[in-house]
Amino acid sequence: MKELSIYIHIPFCEQKCIYCAFVSYCVNNEIKNKYFQNLKKEIQERKTDREISSIYIGGGTPSCVDAKYIKEILEEVYANYNLKKDIEITIECNPNSVDEEKLKVYKNIGINRISFGVQSLDNDTLKKLGRLHNKDQVVCAINNAKKVGFKNISVDLLLGLENQNIQDFEKQLQELIALDITHISAYMLEVEEGTKLFSMVENKEINLPIPEKTIEIYEKTVNFLKKNGFFRYEISNFSKIGYESKHNINYWKCNEYLGFGVAAYSYFEGYRFSNSINFNEYENKENLLYEKIDNRERIEELIMLGLRCKFGFDFNEIIKLGYDIFLNDNFKKYLDKNILIKEGNWIYLNPDYYGVSNSIICDILP
Amino acid sequence: MDRLDKIRNFCIIAHIDHGKSTLADRLIELAGFVSKRNMQAQLLDSMELEREKGITIKLTPTQLLYKYNNEDYILNLIDTPGHVDFTYEVSRSLAACEGALLLVDASQGVEAQTLANAYLAIDNNLEIIPIINKIDLPSARPDEIKQEIEEVIGIEAEDAPCISAKNGINIESVLEAIVNKIPAPKGNSEEKLKCLIFDSHYDNFKGAICLIRVFDGSVKVGDKILMMQTGSVYEVTEVGIFLPSTKAVDVLKAGDVGYIAASIKNISEIKVGDTITNAEKPAEKPLDGYKQVQSVVFCGIFPVDGAKYNELKDALEKLKLNDASLQYSPEVSQALGFGFRCGFLGLLHLEIITERIEREFDLDIITTSPSVSYNVYKTNGEMIEVSNPANLPPTVEITKIEEPIVKVSVFTPPEYVGAVMELCQEKRGVYKDLQYLDKKRVELKYILPLGEIIYDFFDSLKSRTKGYASFDYEISGFLESDLVKVDMLLNGEKCDALSLIVHREKAYNRGRMVAEKLKKIIPRQMFEVPIQACIGNKVIARETISAMRKDVLAKCYGGDISRKRKLLEKQKEGKKKMRKIGSVEIPSEAFMSILKLDEE
Structure with a gap:
């Protein structure tokens, strides 16, 4: 049976971070109430018999709303969908907006994975990024999560921050690992148009390192984490063995997902589509963007996403979809040079070349 | 003689952007045969490239009908391309006229091309009427400009009409000046036929047609005509005038501007500057000023996509129909595959042709560095x-x-x-x-x-x-x-399309500059790529393209997937336009860029 995941978008934050380009708003309770009503309606309406293998509640900041909302939403899902026994249910939390009580509620309603938006353990950096927490709150939040029984805890960290160096970063990693976390996502800071960070960079109010430098830190991070039992299974994701994120792997294997909420994307039965980013349009189901993913696009995505991951892509699947990749000269060349590696039916990218993956992917697309 | 008194043959000459096309439009509006709407469609079609390059490539001549003092005057406006590449063609167009409107911008004043064009007109003994344009601009200083014209060019300018072509101010005075100041054509319709070919067009129905000015004699359908320089003889199938669309007439006589169609299959048979006479009663000698036009600049043109060789061939054939000065023959390059060696009148001509191939035929092409013939x-x-x-x-x-x-x-x-x-x-x-x-x-x-x-x-x-x-x-x-060939090697492999012939003393310098330029323009590859400039086996300059810079590793979930896929598709499109020399990918511009070394 093909895998199917559910993504639920909670577009609310206490404050917008300077680098954030996600759809999130700081709004009053009335709007929140209404939003959750609509969300429940959408969850009902899009009901399917398929089994769900993971649920991911992301944002925004899901933890900034009253836990009762999360409970209602999940109950709505439970009432309408069949869940796999080993389902992974993740919620994104900010360290400052969860206490033991809230985490207990999460635990009791079946959530079994917490993803903390930590970003950094340096208090000055956190402040500059517009984050509302500090290092102590991170430690406290992770400890509380463990206390209420969470076994699978992930933290998000940012690479490419102002004044970042490998020594400090390794120290932060060390401290986090000591808290017994199971998963780390280390994302490179992207400066996206329309964000406050973008104008700060333009106005030289912030001095970000060049990609080269960040990649250097990234590569050292990879080694450091490996020594500490965290293995890279995707370009930006590391975990202890067995704690890879099922939900994200689902994306990268081009499996299907249903996205609920404003701006949420779905990929279902050959189409990728998204809800409007506007509350009213979302309520009225207006401004949905549809895109048909045909064989060629599917091939492109299988290659593009697969090569980001340790497992790579299954060339038989590509060939079945109509692209004999072994006829591609570049592909042959990359295999010869050990830039691409073949193992059984699978092709994966030599991790030394993650930094130039875009160019390699382009060369082997149909 | 009465008939000739009512004809004026003139052209407009001006520096770039001084308003030549706009004035032509106004004159046609006031005295032409086309409705405003048709005229726009017609004139604007060919304008895009012209506007960008600030030049007129080729505009059809137009007959205007102007009533002055209750008399009807026929005014023939002949357009001129205004660039050094086409000096010869311009001079032939001027030779077909008795007068020229010298258009000068009221705030810019006399500029380089004003001078060059004015002198060309003086050389051709034309009556020059200065016209001050753009007088509606706040910065206009018509009186000073008039003085400048008198001092710098040395022609009377006190009575020069002050106009705004854009806003249609005083256009009437231009028409009056044309009638009053430009001499009527001389010539005798009873004499032996002498027509100057000042341009040629290709018409899908009539074949190649000659754009002519009749100096003496007359020509009609059925006449046997002789091209005096090439010696070819044809039978006239149609004569006519431009309104500016073609209109057949019974006869063209001394003083007239029009066209002759004579089942001429190929435009190359028509030589601009040649004299047409009657084959049975030929003139003793041709008109002065004929020159054989030769290509002076050459370059290779290749399709970016090798499979489009035939489309490129078609495009060149079609362009050649209307442009006798374009030369081409097949060529094979190790680096670029099958293409054509093309000859042009000059660099601008080269640029126009290459742009037209890209725009009108929607072909992506690579042009190699221009060369002369040794x-x-x-x-x-x-x-x-x-x-x-x-x-x-x-x-x-x-x-x-x-x-x-x-x-x-x-x-x-x-x-x-x-x-x-x-x-x-x-x-x-x-x-x-x-x-x-x-x-x-x-x-x-x-x-x-x-x-x-x-x-x-x-x-x-x-x-x-x-x-x-x-x-x-x-x-x-x-x-x-003392000339030598400088070869460029990429990753040790010679790229034939980048070779240059230069003077020995300049070889080192040029080799170094090309290497530097290539370093800038060739994107970083997966591996380090050495660039060498060599004379024979001797390396005279060397640069290295360092290995590819690493990308930010962006995250990729849900909605990012489509966005990222589209970015990669776009990146891949860009790569398609690159050429491979061995294992090195070179963008198409690299081949042409060698020529623009001095820009920095």
């Missing part, structure tokens, strides 16, 4: 013409190489004389003469290798003289020179 004398006594540097024989087989040289005259205000002389020296020029034409204008004469002219001379001259200098050149034969 006479290469080989040890076996043979002489070959080499216009593709890749074809230069090995040094041991060459006894000497001759390069084409040109006589150049530069008009410049005195304050730039030093700068112009310096430029000519740099370009291996030999000084010939310097003359003060008046207080504001100096004429400098130099002998220069043509190869140096096509390499950035025009742009350098303009930038060093703030656009005031204009120049003109004529081919004046070949001269032996």
Whole structure:
């Protein structure tokens, strides 16, 4: 049976971070109430018999709303969908907006994975990024999560921050690992148009390192984490063995997902589509963007996403979809040079070349 | 004689952007035969490229009908391309007229092309009517400009009409001036036929047609005509005039401007400047001023997508239909595959053709660095013409190489004389003469290798003289020179399409600059790529493209997937336009960019 995941978008934050380009708003309770009503309606309406293998509640900041909302939403899902026994249910939390009580509620309603938006353990950096927490709150939040029984805890960290160096970063990693976390996502800071960070960079109010430098830190991070039992299974994701994120792997294997909420994307039965980013349009189901993913696009995505991951892509699947990749000269060349590696039916990218993956992917697309 | 009194043949000459096309539009609106709407569609079609390049490529002549003092006058407007590449064609268009409107911008004043064009008109004995345009601009200073025209060009300008072509102010006064000041054509319709071919067009139904001015005699359907320079004879199938669409008439007589169709299959058979006469009663001698037009600049043109060779061939064939001066023949390059070696009148002509191929035929092409044609004398006594540097024989087989040289005259205000002389020296020029034409204008004469002219001379001259200098050149034969071939090696592999022929003294410098430029333009590859410039086996310059810079590793979930896939698709499209030399990917622009080394 093909895998199917559910993504639920909670577009609310206490404050917008300077680098954030996600759809999130700081709004009053009335709007929140209404939003959750609509969300429940959408969850009902899009009901399917398929089994769900993971649920991911992301944002925004899901933890900034009253836990009762999360409970209602999940109950709505439970009432309408069949869940796999080993389902992974993740919620994104900010360290400052969860206490033991809230985490207990999460635990009791079946959530079994917490993803903390930590970003950094340096208090000055956190402040500059517009984050509302500090290092102590991170430690406290992770400890509380463990206390209420969470076994699978992930933290998000940012690479490419102002004044970042490998020594400090390794120290932060060390401290986090000591808290017994199971998963780390280390994302490179992207400066996206329309964000406050973008104008700060333009106005030289912030001095970000060049990609080269960040990649250097990234590569050292990879080694450091490996020594500490965290293995890279995707370009930006590391975990202890067995704690890879099922939900994200689902994306990268081009499996299907249903996205609920404003701006949420779905990929279902050959189409990728998204809800409007506007509350009213979302309520009225207006401004949905549809895109048909045909064989060629599917091939492109299988290659593009697969090569980001340790497992790579299954060339038989590509060939079945109509692209004999072994006829591609570049592909042959990359295999010869050990830039691409073949193992059984699978092709994966030599991790030394993650930094130039875009160019390699382009060369082997149909 | 009554008939001739009612005809005026004229052209408009101007510096770029002084409003030539706009004035033409207004005249056609006021006195033309086309409705405003049709006219726009017609004129604007060809305008895009012209506007960008600031030149007129080719505009159909137009007949205007103007009532003045209760008399009907026929005014024939003949357009002229305004660039040095087309000087000969311009001179033939001017030769078809009795007068010229010299259009000057009321705030800019006299500029380089105003001078060059005005002198061309004076050389052709035309009556020149200065016209001050754009008087509606706040910065307009018509009185000063009139004085400037008188001082700098030396023609009477006091009564010059002050107009705004854009806003239609005073256009009537231009028409009046044309009637009053431009002499009526002379000539005798009873004499033996003499027509000047000043242009040619290709018409899908009529074949190649001659655009002509009748000086003497008359021509009608059924006449046997003789092209006096080529010696070809044809039977006239149609004669007519331009309104500006073609309109057949019974006969064209002395003084008239019109066209002759004579089942001429190929436009190459029509030579601009040639004289048409009646084959049965031929004139004793042709009109003066004929020259055989020759290609002086050559380059390779290749399709980016090798499979589109035939489409490129079609495009060249179609362009050739309307442009006899375009030459081409098939060529094969190791680096670029199958394509064509093409010959042009000059760099601008080259640029126009390549742009038209891209725009009108929607083909992506690669053009190689322009070259001139060299006479290469080989040890076996043979002489070959080499216009593709890749074809230069090995040094041991060459006894000497001759390069084409040109006589150049530069008009410049005195304050730039030093700068112009310096430029000519740099370009291996030999000084010939310097003359003060008046207080504001100096004429400098130099002998220069043509190869140096096509390499950035025009742009350098303009930038060093703030656009005031204009120049003109004529081919004046070949001269032996110490020339060498510089080859470019990428990752150790020679790229034939990047080879250059240069003077030995400049080889080192040029090799270094090309290597630097290639370093800038070739994107980083997966591995380090050395670039070498070599003469024979000797490396004279070396650069290295370092390995590819790493990307930010962006995250990729849900909605990012489509976005990222589209980015990669776009990146892949970009890569398609690259050429591979061995394992190195080179963007198409690299081949042309060699020519623009001096820009930085």
